[in-house]
Amino acid sequence: MKNYFKSIMLLLSFGLFVASCSDDDNITPIENPSGTYENGMLVLAEGGSISGSVSYISSDFTEVENNIFFNINSDELGTYVQSMAFQDGKGFIVTDNNTINVVDRYSFEREATITNGLSLPRYMAVSNGKGYVTNWGDGFVADDDFVAVIDLSSYTVQESIPVGEGPEQILAVGDKLFVSHKGGYSTNNIITVINTSDNSVETIEVADNPDEMFVNGSGQLVVLSEGATIYDANWTPIGDTPGAITTIDPSNNSVVSEIAFAEGFHPNLMAYSQGYIYYQLNNQVFEMSEASTSLPTSAIINLSGTTPYGLSVNGTHLFVTDAKDFASLSDLLVFDLTDNSLANTFEVGLIASKVYFN
Amino acid sequence: MKQVYIVFCCLFFSGLVSSQTLTGSIQNLDEVIVLADKNLKEFSNSQTLVTLADSTITRSGASLTELLSLNSAIHFKENGLGMVSSPSFRGSTAQQTAVVWNGININSQFNGQTDFNTVNIRNFDEVGIRSGGGSVLYGSGAIGGSIHLNNSVQFHAGFENSFFTRLGSYDTQDLNYTGKFSNDKLSVNISTSYSHSENDYEVPTRVGRNQNGSFYNLGMSANIGYKINANNLIKYYGYSYDGERHFSLISPTETPTKYQDINTRQLLEWEGTYGKVSSNLKLAYLTERYKYFSNTELYNYTFGEANTVVGKYQLGYRIFGGAYLQGMADITHTAGEGSSINETKRTISGFSLLYKQRLKKLIYEASLRQEITSNYESPLLYNLGLRYKFNSWYTLKLNGSKNFRIPTYNDLYWTGSGNVTLKPEMAYQFELGNEFQFGEVKVSLLGFYNDITDMIRWLPSGSLWNPVNTDHVLTYGLETQLQFSKQIGDHHIGLNASYSYTKSENQETEKQLTYVPYHKGAGSVNYQFRQWSMYWQSMYTGEVFIFSDNNPRYILEDYFINNLGVEYQFHKPFPIQLGVQVKNILNETYQSVANRYMPGINYNFYLNFNF
Numbered sequence: 001m002k003n004y005f006k007s008i009m010l011l012l013s014f015g016l017f018v019a020s021c022s023d024d025d026n027i028t029p030i031e032n033p034s035g036t037y038e039n040g041m042l043v044l045a046e047g048g049s050i051s052g053s054v055s056y057i058s059s060d061f062t063e064v065e066n067n068i069f070f071n072i073n074s075d076e077l078g079t080y081v082q083s084m085a086f087q088d089g090k091g092f093i094v095t096d097n098n099t100i101n102v103v104d105r106y107s108f109e110r111e112a113t114i115t116n117g118l119s120l121p122r123y124m125a126v127s128n129g130k131g132y133v134t135n136w137g138d139g140f141v142a143d144d145d146f147v148a149v150i151d152l153s154s155y156t157v158q159e160s161i162p163v164g165e166g167p168e169q170i171l172a173v174g175d176k177l178f179v180s181h182k183g184g185y186s187t188n189n190i191i192t193v194i195n196t197s198d199n200s201v202e203t204i205e206v207a208d209n210p211d212e213m214f215v216n217g218s219g220q221l222v223v224l225s226e227g228a229t230i231y232d233a234n235w236t237p238i239g240d241t242p243g244a245i246t247t248i249d250p251s252n253n254s255v256v257s258e259i260a261f262a263e264g265f266h267p268n269l270m271a272y273s274q275g276y277i278y279y280q281l282n283n284q285v286f287e288m289s290e291a292s293t294s295l296p297t298s299a300i301i302n303l304s305g306t307t308p309y310g311l312s313v314n315g316t317h318l319f320v321t322d323a324k325d326f327a328s329l330s331d332l333l334v335f336d337l338t339d340n341s342l343a344n345t346f347e348v349g350l351i352a353s354k355v356y357f358n
Numbered sequence: 359m360k361q362v363y364i365v366f367c368c369l370f371f372s373g374l375v376s377s378q379t380l381t382g383s384i385q386n387l388d389e390v391i392v393l394a395d396k397n398l399k400e401f402s403n404s405q406t407l408v409t410l411a412d413s414t415i416t417r418s419g420a421s422l423t424e425l426l427s428l429n430s431a432i433h434f435k436e437n438g439l440g441m442v443s444s445p446s447f448r449g450s451t452a453q454q455t456a457v458v459w460n461g462i463n464i465n466s467q468f469n470g471q472t473d474f475n476t477v478n479i480r481n482f483d484e485v486g487i488r489s490g491g492g493s494v495l496y497g498s499g500a501i502g503g504s505i506h507l508n509n510s511v512q513f514h515a516g517f518e519n520s521f522f523t524r525l526g527s528y529d530t531q532d533l534n535y536t537g538k539f540s541n542d543k544l545s546v547n548i549s550t551s552y553s554h555s556e557n558d559y560e561v562p563t564r565v566g567r568n569q570n571g572s573f574y575n576l577g578m579s580a581n582i583g584y585k586i587n588a589n590n591l592i593k594y595y596g597y598s599y600d601g602e603r604h605f606s607l608i609s610p611t612e613t614p615t616k617y618q619d620i621n622t623r624q625l626l627e628w629e630g631t632y633g634k635v636s637s638n639l640k641l642a643y644l645t646e647r648y649k650y651f652s653n654t655e656l657y658n659y660t661f662g663e664a665n666t667v668v669g670k671y672q673l674g675y676r677i678f679g680g681a682y683l684q685g686m687a688d689i690t691h692t693a694g695e696g697s698s699i700n701e702t703k704r705t706i707s708g709f710s711l712l713y714k715q716r717l718k719k720l721i722y723e724a725s726l727r728q729e730i731t732s733n734y735e736s737p738l739l740y741n742l743g744l745r746y747k748f749n750s751w752y753t754l755k756l757n758g759s760k761n762f763r764i765p766t767y768n769d770l771y772w773t774g775s776g777n778v779t780l781k782p783e784m785a786y787q788f789e790l791g792n793e794f795q796f797g798e799v800k801v802s803l804l805g806f807y808n809d810i811t812d813m814i815r816w817l818p819s820g821s822l823w824n825p826v827n828t829d830h831v832l833t834y835g836l837e838t839q840l841q842f843s844k845q846i847g848d849h850h851i852g853l854n855a856s857y858s859y860t861k862s863e864n865q866e867t868e869k870q871l872t873y874v875p876y877h878k879g880a881g882s883v884n885y886q887f888r889q890w891s892m893y894w895q896s897m898y899t900g901e902v903f904i905f906s907d908n909n910p911r912y913i914l915e916d917y918f919i920n921n922l923g924v925e926y927q928f929h930k931p932f933p934i935q936l937g938v939q940v941k942n943i944l945n946e947t948y949q950s951v952a953n954r955y956m957p958g959i960n961y962n963f964y965l966n967f968n969f
Contacts, residue, residue, distance in 0.1 A: 229774060
């Protein structure tokens with residue numbers, strides 16, 4: 001997502017400032033007859049020229065409703081809707097405009113809004129009964145990044161844990177939190193480990209620009225690093241560092257293995273399901289066994305002609321959000337993993353990114 | 359209250375000054391006005407050139423956006439009042455309108471466009487709108503058309519001072535002082551403009567009021583002319599602009615940002631007329647600098663800074679009666695750098711040849727331009743036109759031209775993303791204009807066709823974004839204009855109305871470009887009775903698409919904006935014009951960019967004091 005942000009900064013400099021929020025009068029949502037958003041997918045859309053939004057698609061693909069947050073709460077999320085976290089029947093929608101909206105995860109009714117103590121929030125995880133939210137601070141400042149600790153009874157930020165530049169995704173494993181540092185508007189190559197018992201911090205070095213993470217079947221942390229471009233003093237690209245899939249033992253924070261991509265190859269989306277790792281590279285989806293020590297040579301799904309912006313897997317279905325030209329509504333592409341064919345396409349919000357299963 | 363006090367202080371002070379300077383009045387001498395950019399009138403015979411009258415400028419707010427939005431077919435995409443504003447002229451993109459200051463193209467080196475809310479109109483003597491291709495004369499970006507901000511130098515006019523003030527809703531101030539002195543040899547004109555607004559108008563969203571939307575700008579200019587002798591004239595034009603805008607918020611929780619612009623322009627010109635030969639040497643130095651603060655609370659900012667030197671030499675020869683040949687050579691050297699652009703220099707030289715012949719009923723003009731630069735391959739540009747006056751009431755205009763928009767610093771040199779292999783955007787265009795005049799009624803009807811290829815767009819490639827020459831867009835449409843003016847005894851009525859239909863279609867997707875309306879209309883009626891004037895201004899903008907796929911559920915609705923004004927002109931003891939204006943009198947809720955609402959009904963009064 002970082003590069004998208006870079007582009008946003010570029011667009012800013014163009015004077016083509018993207019605005020937010022939709023022209024609500026013109027949206028006719030498809031009704032969701034069950035009235036709840038259980039047993040289905042929540043598809044987040046960052047927004048841009050209109051507000052970010054959340055779409056609901058039922059597991060059997062028969063019910064679709066866009067803009068569910070707006071439909072229930074008559075309010076927009078704003079830009080850019082970044083991610084969601086879930087805990088105890090609650091959903092936490094993290095938006096870059098320094099807001100976390102707390103909703104009932106099934107009815108989507110808003111219960112609280114957290115705005116104080118956040119500064120460009122990105123992702124949230126729950127551990128020890130508290131929320132932990134990564135924050136960039138000012139995207140251009142390297143030393144103001146932090147993880148905000150949220151009291152989930154009062155929905156207030158209790159404290160901030162300073163971390164390195166550009167904390168992105170955050171994952172709770174036991175008493176630890178693992179934070180991938182994609183580097184904000186810059187680049188970084190660390191995983192921060194926060195011990196939730198005393199909020200002490202350690203770092204693990206990985207390949208450049210770590211972003212997506214999950215815990216595999218053996219309880220190990222798997223991190224996808226995208227790799228970075230190397231520039232000379234004149235900012236001319238002179239090469240790049242390879243991306244990698246790194247496996248970390250969360251008990252002692254040691255790197256167990258690292259599978260590097262070839263130079264010039266930068267994977268950027270990853271998901272995990274039932275012993276298999278799925279990642280996106282050059283508009284193709286690859287599948288590999290979590291036990292594999294080498295990368296697959298052929299892809300399972302060809303995404304040419306699309307702009308893959310999010311990847312998720314659930315059971316026998318793989319989901320890709322297609323952001324298209326970033327100037328029209330995105331599609332959610334549903335692939336059937338039994339034969340890797342495209343099973344369904346749904347129009348969702350603007351610049352759709354994350355897919356969560358509810 | 360404070361402003362009122364200041365105004366009265368100024369009035370009082372000015373009165374003192376004027377009563378001194380006006381003794382031994384030297385008015386009513388033969389006033390001679392020399393325009394800065396002679397090419398504009400010389401070579402626009404087969405196209406449409408509209409020069410906005412002083413009264414039109416007085417009745418407009420200080421921004422170029424407001425002036426042109428109400429008085430031309432140009433559509434503006436404005437992120438809320440006073441915020442970033444970009445034009446769409448004949449359905450083209452923001453980079454395809456050239457803004458020309460005293461003959462020099464001043465579009466930003468970084469993004470190739472001018473933000474029309476960073477131009478304060480009060481520092482200029484004349485604002486011109488030239489529709490259609492103009493790259494031979496004005497270079498990059500003159501595709502949809504060009505906007506001309508001109509200053510003039512006048513001789514034999516003595517002392518003239520004018521003080522303009524406008525105070526309005528949302529704590530808005532718009533002030534200008536212009537002082538002029540000229541005798542038969544020397545002409546000095548200095549002007550200072552200040553514009554400020556808290557800009558906290560009500561918006562129909564949960565923000566309630568426009569938050570973090572305040573802005574100010576200060577423009578200063580000095581224009582000096584000195585006649586060495588009957589054949590030689592030296593002119594200097596200086597201009598500086600310093601402005602800061604806070605960018606308004608959509609969600610109240612957003613981090614507030616702000617933007618600063620500092621631009622300076624200087625032009626030294628030597629004009630010589632030797633019988634049939636005219637010679638013109640121009641030397642210009644332009645600086646542009648912007649700072650973007652991603653958090654108003656912090657001192658961190660990103661910036662861009664470019665300094666440009668322009669040298670231009672023109673040699674014209676009146677071959678015989680109506681035939682005129684002009685050669686032009688110019689060189690533009692730019693050094694620019696920014697937070698994401700390493701210091702890069704670029705030099706472009708150009709050679710142009712222009713010919714015009716005026717026969718009895720026919721004027722035809724033909725011009726060519728070739729630029730040479732090491733940065734990209736530059737095409738041969740041309741412009742061919744004719745104008746034929748069939749009879750007293752009908753004139754036909756035909757024009758065809760090839761124009762371009764060159765890649766900008768951002769396109770070429772943005773670190774990690776810039777594409778140095780970009781070509782210029784090309785535009786072939788053709789237009790046919792008909793002008794009819796029946797007594798006091800003037801009607802014009804014009805069709806245009808513009809084929810724009812290699813349009814530069816930033817596209818994602820992998821996880822990076824790069825600019826590429828990709829889009830092919832056809833824009834075509836119809837422009838109509840009606841003017842009427844009638845004096846009966848002490849009553850004068852004037853009417854001006856325009857309507858345009860514009861199709862701007864991406865040829866690959868066959869979709870209308872986003873934020874380009876099909877329909878735009880503008881007009882005004884003015885009624886004057888002795889010292890009283892009353893006017894009504896209207897502007898209609900049709901619906902626009904927000905998304906590139908023309909999704910019908912995501913449009914911005916059309917809007918119809920109306921202003922009403924009343925003016926009274928005092929003649930004694932000094933010429934003072936007082937005006938009261940109600941803007942958006944129908945209180946229309948509207949936006950030209952999604953969720954960037956514009957103000958509802960609002961009020962201002964203004965005073966124009968000449969002494």
